[in-house]
Amino acid sequence: MSAFTALSKEALFDAIRRRIVAAVILLCLFSLMAIDGFTSCAGNVSLNGEDVQLAEMAGATGSILFVTLGLWIAVLAAILASDHLQQTLEDGSANLSLARPVSRNTFALARLTGALAVALVTGAVLLGSAAGLLNLRSGLPLGPALIAGAHAGVAAFVCATFAMTLSLWLPRLATMLTMLGFIATMATANLMSFVPREEPWTGSLALLDRLGPPLAKAPIAALANWMPFAETGPAPFGSGAALWIWAVLGCAALLISFRRVELGR
Amino acid sequence: MLSLTNVTKRYTSRTALSEISLEVEAGSTVGLLGPNGAGKTTILRLLLGFTQPTSGSVLVRGLEPSDPESRRGLGYLPERMILPERMTVRGLLHLHADLAGIDRGDHVRQADEAMEQVGIADRAKDGIGTLSKGLRQRVGFAQAFLGKPAILLLDEPTSGLDPIGMRDAREWIAALRERGATVLVSSHVLSEVERVCDKVAILNEGHVVASGSLPELVGDSETLEDAFVRLVQK
Numbered sequence: 001m002s003a004f005t006a007l008s009k010e011a012l013f014d015a016i017r018r019r020i021v022a023a024v025i026l027l028c029l030f031s032l033m034a035i036d037g038f039t040s041c042a043g044n045v046s047l048n049g050e051d052v053q054l055a056e057m058a059g060a061t062g063s064i065l066f067v068t069l070g071l072w073i074a075v076l077a078a079i080l081a082s083d084h085l086q087q088t089l090e091d092g093s094a095n096l097s098l099a100r101p102v103s104r105n106t107f108a109l110a111r112l113t114g115a116l117a118v119a120l121v122t123g124a125v126l127l128g129s130a131a132g133l134l135n136l137r138s139g140l141p142l143g144p145a146l147i148a149g150a151h152a153g154v155a156a157f158v159c160a161t162f163a164m165t166l167s168l169w170l171p172r173l174a175t176m177l178t179m180l181g182f183i184a185t186m187a188t189a190n191l192m193s194f195v196p197r198e199e200p201w202t203g204s205l206a207l208l209d210r211l212g213p214p215l216a217k218a219p220i221a222a223l224a225n226w227m228p229f230a231e232t233g234p235a236p237f238g239s240g241a242a243l244w245i246w247a248v249l250g251c252a253a254l255l256i257s258f259r260r261v262e263l264g265r
Numbered sequence: 266m267l268s269l270t271n272v273t274k275r276y277t278s279r280t281a282l283s284e285i286s287l288e289v290e291a292g293s294t295v296g297l298l299g300p301n302g303a304g305k306t307t308i309l310r311l312l313l314g315f316t317q318p319t320s321g322s323v324l325v326r327g328l329e330p331s332d333p334e335s336r337r338g339l340g341y342l343p344e345r346m347i348l349p350e351r352m353t354v355r356g357l358l359h360l361h362a363d364l365a366g367i368d369r370g371d372h373v374r375q376a377d378e379a380m381e382q383v384g385i386a387d388r389a390k391d392g393i394g395t396l397s398k399g400l401r402q403r404v405g406f407a408q409a410f411l412g413k414p415a416i417l418l419l420d421e422p423t424s425g426l427d428p429i430g431m432r433d434a435r436e437w438i439a440a441l442r443e444r445g446a447t448v449l450v451s452s453h454v455l456s457e458v459e460r461v462c463d464k465v466a467i468l469n470e471g472h473v474v475a476s477g478s479l480p481e482l483v484g485d486s487e488t489l490e491d492a493f494v495r496l497v498q499k
Contacts, residue, residue, distance in 0.1 A: 264343070
């Protein structure tokens with residue numbers, strides 16, 4: 001077994017033993033029940049004065065559901081990553097592993113893998129169930145859901161890398177609060193970019209939307225053909241590619257920062 | 266084998282090591298002696314690549330410690346032994362066998378030999394969380410001895426051991442010397458260093474105040490303790 005595989009396995013066991021995982025399993029169950037109820041309801045709604053069958057709104061409501069779940073996965077990844085590496089430095093357990101012929105990159109990536117695996121499995125269960133039920137009950141195609149799910153996974157990766165990097169410099173609570181604030185601000189900026197405007201959108205949120213990681217925008221853009229009546233902005237490829245660039249930046253930030261950390265003081 | 270040349274290590278508020286040079290030849294057992302805060306652990310951390318020198322050069326078998334290959338065939342026993350409590354003794358040794366790059370087919374034999382050597386073969390299936398402090402220290406020795414490393418860095422190796430354990434530890438270090446391993450032992454237990462080391466380097470406030478074989482450092486009518494006090498208080 002390679003050092004990376006062995007360390008990733010250990011990191012996964014450490015992540016599974018965290019108390020938050022029990023809470024995540026409970027939330028998954030509640031979410032699945034909510035998804036089941038959400039996709040099985042029927043009725044009429046009034047849209048711009050016209051009666052519309054709820055089934056016709058499934059694309060929009062399904063997209064909102066999908067993006068909300070995607071952001072929840074990103075939050076979970078950030079919380080898990082906020083001390084998954086730092087804890088090993090604090091208790092000194094990293095020292096024993098790094099006294100072996102193991103590079104710091106391997107160690108940091110293995111810890112990231114352990115934390116991310118829990119978030120991604122949770123994401124796969126929640127988003128997979130939502131996509132399956134929306135497909136079965138409302139006939140929404142699975143292709144966009146797959147792409148949006150992949151974007152949500154990359155968004156979780158971005159949040160985990162930045163949380164892990166911040167944790168090398170900040171206490172755990174400060175890391176978590178910073179990441180939660182960042183995810184909420186990015187999601188707000190991304191969602192506001194879809195509001196129709198006559199004037200070009202300016203201001204700090206607009207700047208953040210253009211330059212920051214499209215945590216919510218990429219999944220929404222991927223689901224564009226679930227919402228043929230809505231203006232969903234840039235093509236899925238554009239925001240998806242931006243998300244991948246942020247993933248590379250996050251990974252580089254983590255590896256460079258971890259190389260500079262002094263161990264065992 | 267291990268070499269520090271004109272090494273200075275400064276932290277923000279203090280200088281841990283100041284222009285020190287130290288050579289550890291292949292096959293020798295060298296003791297680092299010094300009061301608390303003298304810089305002994307900093308030397309081990311530099312050799313392991315845990316920290317970078319502010320200036321000077323550190324080499325392990327001619328390689329920079331930042332190169333993971335410099336730690337191939339190296340065993341390390343930290344002063345503060347943190348072991349994953351959920352793992353069994355055997356599980357921990359198999360994990361470290363993976364990290365050390367030992368062939369998978371050889372894990373069982375290597376782990377068994379290491380456990381046998383430190384007297385914990387009967388605790389192989391026990392969870393580490395159930396072990397006493399002394400037994401955990403023995404597990405620490407077992408992981409350091411895994412794969413018969415050519416270099417061993419031992420930081421306060423007898424802390425947490427009872428008198429029998431301390432005697433055993435001295436025997437294990439003597440056995441390492443016999444098989445030709447290069448051993449660097451950091452300790453402030455003078456008797457321990459006196460019994461197991463060929464050479465001693467005495468550190469004080471980040472300086473090597475004396476180094477050499479015991480007969481070179483200890484005067485005719487002195488004990489090592491007398492020489493240590495004389496050199497440290499000079």
